[in-house]
Amino acid sequence: MNPAGQELAAILFQQALELDPSERVRFLDAKCSDPNIRSEVESLLASHAAAGSFLEWPRSSGPAAESTTLIGATVNQRYLIESVLGSGGQGVAYLARDGSVGNRLVVVKMLFSSFPDPMQATLRREVEILAELNHPAIVGILDAGEWQGKPFLTIEYVEGWTLRNLMVDGTARSAAPSILRQIGSAMAAVHAKGIAHRDLKPENILIAKSDRRVRLIDFGIARRPRSEAATGTSTFFVAGTLNYMAPEQVYSDHTLASDAYALGVITFEMLTGRLPFADHEVSKRFQRIPELTPAGAQISRRALGLLRRALSSEPSLRPRDVGHMCEQLASEVESGLRRERIRRRSAVAALSAIAMLAIVVWCVWAFVIDRSYERVVGVQRGYDPTKFQFEVVNEMTGKMVFTPDNTGFEGIREFTNTQGYLVHPFRAAQQHAAMKKGWILTGTVRAEEGGTFLIADFDRVNRRYDIFVFRNGHGGTSVRLIDKLIPALLGEEADLGHGEPQFREFRMRFDPRSATASLDVDGRTVLSGYKGHSEYVNPYGLVFGITRYLGERGVSTFGGARFEILP
């Protein structure tokens, strides 16, 4: 066959492969008249079926398909698999209901079946290690066994966030002392048994929603440094965790000191929001006492000294007692945060004056964060959500944070087919302060088509308050306070009159004594006794956006939005 025929066969094969097998014959009948090419395509299709997972890596071949097939299955006649929580290099963690204990939620971990037998031992070892460790900050093992020839492990389900989530939403720094103490205490217990975790990273540190307690998870590759030959199991390094890996881990054995290194990286990241070594600073990774530049972040000299030692390329120079190291870091960070708080309190007066100025100067986003978490959190003016184009200035720095080409916004933007919105996240402390002291959410909106929403969403207290303004189909505008999102946007409603859309000021005030909110439109109270709801508490923060509710599209102009915590 000539090269052109070969290429045509290749293309037809690739297209046929994406079809359902039953449709392939009809496809080839229609597309392929040359019998030589047809026979080549058929030969390829047959080879593809025979090839199985030839050349595929275990973690890329099975997982996607395998991880979903168990949904709905009952493992060991007890755990009803509900969904996939996550999958790593070796296996899947499922969320399941434990039929034997009041249908409580648990996590069931299983390895991909594509892994050979010796590797199944990693899960057995995790079982052994977890059974041996009994610590409040280490995830508790509930059950282990074998199902359909595969070992599984059941651990407690912790509803909450990973440390990575906290890093992303900016709350990791203030929570650092408490987190460090808990991890330190847990790791000291782990090391006391002569076990190294070997895979410490923000994704493996959970913070419970209920009591803020830390749980270390994923002891899948944890082991005693000198017992490897005896257990005869395999090591899998996943490229993504290189950032937390001590230099010696790639070249030689992992020691307990490698965990100290990982804790150093994690602490640095909690405090500064970035990794200690950038990609192009690899040479620093190999310094005995590396230079660290915590740009912009306040880290005391003593804490920095500790971190430099923890990040030494030489394992013997790192602090040996990780519990003590974490305790020292925690108290250093704590006193640092206390000093910052005092400094900021004196800046509050100055900041309020700037906030007043922002109202005078039109078209300014005053991203004022009062570090004592009282008062103004955000102000937004001159916003056209249909285009998502803004001119936004960070009032603290005077710099443009949201440019017309949509870069640099200090928040989150989300788009779907039906809606688009901006989220300015609330910090945990802001949320608690707001619900305790009361708050006011103000927005000036001209709802032209579809719906416009203005939301204060507090995930930490599981409460969300939605102002939904929309064209009501009778040529008028209505506002609804949402208390149900599913199956429809339901809630108490007020008619705002007929006529062309116009700018109206919406002002919701939450009273902590009655735990209800009332809504004023243009200075007149139209709805009250609003309790909010707790559906879809994500994304959280000050949310404003549009949806093509009851129409083809959503068009709206925001004159400004502002969230304020009452003094």
Place this chain on the structure above:
Amino acid sequence: MPELAALVYQQLRELVGCRMRQERAGHTLQATALVHETYLRLLEVTNPSWKNRAHFFGAAAGAMRRILVDHARAKRSKKRNPQQILKSDAASLIGRDSVDYLALDAALDRLKSLDERRCQVVELRFFAGLSIEEISQALDVSERTVKRDWEYARTWLFRELSKDAV
């Protein structure tokens, strides 16, 4: 950039050799980790002139292929010469010792003469352990194209190797 390829090869071989000396039987290391670590090491050597990740991965994939094939060849000659005992070989190091690397190497050369890009996809995917997304960035083609190329090349190579076996 031939010097770059040589440098990558040398570094990667050193790393694989170093791992092999330390490893005990049954240990495996992902090719991805080896390649990423080589990248870090090379950044250290060539810093800061080198920024092209895509170029690096191409070179690293080629180097991994050479290392694995060289080791397979050495293993074959070792069978004829039993005095020379290797503790483990590169293929089992990355957990892929069921593949006939010599036959695969020859088949890949034939594939390359038919279609160079599909051969590159195999090198990046199989030897460097890159994800579809990473390959799409490295070769500057869509993910869908990478997926299609990968399925085709994998099938084609499997058929070639089955022919060899018969």
